[in-house]
Amino acid sequence: MLWRVDSAEAPEQWWHALGPARQGTLLPGGTSTTWSLVLLRAFGVEPDSEAARQAVGLVRENVRWEHGAEPFFSGEAEPCINGRTVALGAYFAVDVARIVERLLGERMADGGTTTCCAVSTTCVRPACPPTTGWPR
Incomplete structure (x- = not known):
């Protein structure tokens, strides 16, 4: 400890x-x-x-x-x-x-997440590419 x-x-x-x-x-x-x-x-x-x-x-x-x-x-x-x-x-x-x-x-179509802007309706760029094995 x-x-x-x-x-x-x-x-x-x-x-x-x-x-x-x-x-x-x-x-x-x-x-x-x-x-x-x-x-x-x-x-x-x-x-x-x-x-x-x-x-x-x-x-x-x-x-x-x-x-x-x-x-x-x-x-x-x-x-x-x-x-x-x-x-x-x-x-x-x-x-x-x-x-x-x-x-x-809130996942995007490609499995990524938004760039910390889920409140914005114009945000479409993924924060990171989907990873292998990420559930689709």
């Missing part, structure tokens, strides 16, 4: 210590909710530890995306952000089936 919490209150202290100016959902990088969870995952926090469950529970209960005010683990408008959220949900054992269904529904 690479990360250790000395008290059960640590996740709540972490959440409140960020302060309103640093509690963006995606931005600013490094202190936003998304990047805080990305860092916890990268540092190898045990996803089933009590501290991680408390921290992720705070996110699940309190965080809404700036676009549309969707709950954090329900996803937002852009596929690239949703992909990252799926990875976080999978790591921290949060149900992200709704986002996965949305991403699969």
